[in-house]
Amino acid sequence: MSKTPLWLKILAQGSAGLVLAFLCLPILAVIPASFNKASFIALPPLAYSSRWYEAFIADAEWRNALLASLHVAVIATLVAVVFGTAAAMGLHRADGRWRSLLTGLFLAPMIVPVIVTAVAVYRSALDVGLSGTPVGLGLAHALLALPFVVINVGIALRGVEENWLRAAAGLGAGPWTIFRTVTLPNITPGIVAGAIFSFITSFDEVVVAVFLAGYANKTLPVKIWESIRLEFTPVVAVAATLMIILAVVLFALAQFLTKSAGRRTA
Amino acid sequence: MxxxxxxxxxxxxxxxxxxxxxxxxxxxxxxxxxFTDEAGMFSTFSTLIDSEVYRRVMVNTFLVAFAVALITVLLAWPVAYILTRLKGFWFAFALYGVLFPFWISVLVRTFSWMILLERNGPLNRFLINIGITDKPLSLLFNDTGVMIGMVHVLLPYAILPLYGAMLRIDQRLLLASDGLGAGLFDTFRRIYFPLCLPGLVGGATFVFLLSLGFFITPALLGGSNAITLSMLIASFINDRLAWSLAAAGSLILLVIVLALLAVTARFLPFGKGVYAR
Structure with a gap:
């Protein structure tokens, strides 16, 4: 295929363009929908207004949902980052069979269908009285976020040369000093990326949250989930737009950090 | 030590x-x-398998997952191909086009489709305007809606492994085939396609596995007309408090997923960083 014929080129680019448009454009539909003036969703809106943004801010239920989401996401991120970073370092040092076995365990929450995890965790949370609490949901989300931390920190650890550690040890540094002065500065971008992925994973998560959130602790996705099924007003589009903005900002940040880290280790 | x-x-x-x-x-x-239902150790499984309704749910889950895997692979092909051809700005543009949907919550994306596919929504109005149909099609609350939404969510999972496989193909093989007198179609059929196959199978399996356990998208876009196994599990708990049936359904789903995974594990792209989210 050294000389790709023109028709094939046009066909490939045209159809790829269409597929990419299919991937990206529909997501943006909620943004104009959130600026509807009417009390129902019309697309494109017949008249524009920001009244549903005001309604979102004025409504204590939506505000509380946003706060509950942030609360749960912070718990999930802290737990996933601390356990995940330590686990990634442990995996990096473990050898052979243990390594692949434990990697399988750490990535398992990614493989088990989330509905199965949700039902299982819900049942046990009921048993121990953690259902309907921010801590219960935060721990469940930490479970789903853990693989992202293990993967991201694991990748970052490959950039830490064994020689640096030996040099530090040779100069008399203890394990904690070595971690603090050599390992940690070099894997920080990986940890931060893992933290951002954890935060977004928790912030976006619906399935486990629908079961575990309970009445008093509804997160933003749970509130959206319920509102979609009850009413179809533009305030849901406002909440969805806020989620898009947050995700784009956080991922841009993650991309930026991993890029700058890549440049440094390269 | x-x-x-x-x-x-x-x-x-x-x-x-x-x-x-x-x-x-x-x-x-x-x-x-x-296994601890009052009616006997395996009674839950026989309930699930004997019931006509539950059997239909399982068949429907498989059919939808299969269709979604097939459609995603077909749509993934041109995007993966141009990713290997583009450079610089346009490459970044296309790559971010694939990654952008990855970043957005599945719930938000599904909600977008609910707005677009509505009876009087933009898509139906567009179809009427260009004369494809004269009355609105029902695109929501049936398998059509579920498949559109699921293809949209899962497409990046098919594109990335296929792109990986295409990238690894040695371009000189194609030149050699060309130089030896093979036509474009023959080169594709005998060289290019077989070399893409691992990425293709990997992506399709991944999409199929994820489809089997999908919950949010079918629940919102399909509703009660297109029930999948995961929706059935949720309804056992929420509507009937039938924990033992939910447990049996979950176990069946997990066993199927793990069995498929064991067969196709070598094709799957775990831990390669592409899925670092």
């Missing part, structure tokens, strides 16, 4: 204990419920 082992163990212990208590134990506890 000994000290190093202890350190490694201490690093791994918190995560292992956490996963044991918060993941493995709850799964074991749930699955035990599947």
């Amino acid at each position: 000994k000290r190093r082992h202890i350190e490694t163990l201490l690093l791994l212990a918190p995560a292992v204990i956490f996963l044991g208590l918060a993941f493995v134990a709850p799964l074991a506890r749930l699955f035990s419920l599947a």
Whole structure:
């Protein structure tokens, strides 16, 4: 295929363009929908207004949902980052069979269908009285976020040369000093990326949250989930737009950090 | 040497204990419920398998997952191909086009489709305007809506492994085939396609596995007209408090997923960083 014929080129680019448009454009539909003036969703809106943004801010239920989401996401991120970073370092040092076995365990929450995890965790949370609490949901989300931390920190650890550690040890540094002065500065971008992925994973998560959130602790996705099924007003589009903005900002940040880290280790 | 082992163990212990208590134990506890129904040890499974309704749900889940895997692979092909051809700005543009949807919550994306596919929504109005149909099509609350939404969510999972496979193809093989007199079609059929196959199978399997357990998208876009296994599991708990049936359904779903995974594991792109989200 050294000389790709023109028709094939046009066909490939045209159809790829269409597929990419299919991937990206529909997501943006909620943004104009959130600026509807009417009390129902019309697309494109017949008249524009920001009244549903005001309604979102004025409504204590939506505000509380946003706060509950942030609360749960912070718990999930802290737990996933601390356990995940330590686990990634442990995996990096473990050898052979243990390594692949434990990697399988750490990535398992990614493989088990989330509905199965949700039902299982819900049942046990009921048993121990953690259902309907921010801590219960935060721990469940930490479970789903853990693989992202293990993967991201694991990748970052490959950039830490064994020689640096030996040099530090040779100069008399203890394990904690070595971690603090050599390992940690070099894997920080990986940890931060893992933290951002954890935060977004928790912030976006619906399935486990629908079961575990309970009445008093509804997160933003749970509130959206319920509102979609009850009413179809533009305030849901406002909440969805806020989620898009947050995700784009956080991922841009993650991309930026991993890029700058890549440049440094390269 | 000994000290190093202890350190490694201490690093791994918190995560292992956490996963044991918060993941493995709850799964074991749930699955035990599947075998402790009053009606007998395997009664839950026979209930699921004997019932015409539940059988239809399972068949429907498989059919939808299969269709979604097929459609995603077809749509993934041109995008993966141009990713290997583009450079610089346009490459970044196309790559971010694939990654952008990855970043957005599945719930938000599904909600977008609900707005677009509505009876009087933009898509139906467009179709009427260009004369494809004269009355609105029902695109929502049936398998059509579910498949559109699921293809949209899962497409990046098919594009990335296929792109990876295409990238690894040695371009000189294509030149050699060309130089030896093979036509474009022959080169594609005998060289290019077989070399893409691992990425293709990997992506399709991944999409199929994820489709089987999908919950949000079918629940919102399909509703009660297109029930999948995961929706059935949720309704056992929410509507009927039938924990043992939910447990049996969960176990069936997990066993199917793990069995498929064992067969196709070597094609799957785990831990390659592409899925670092």
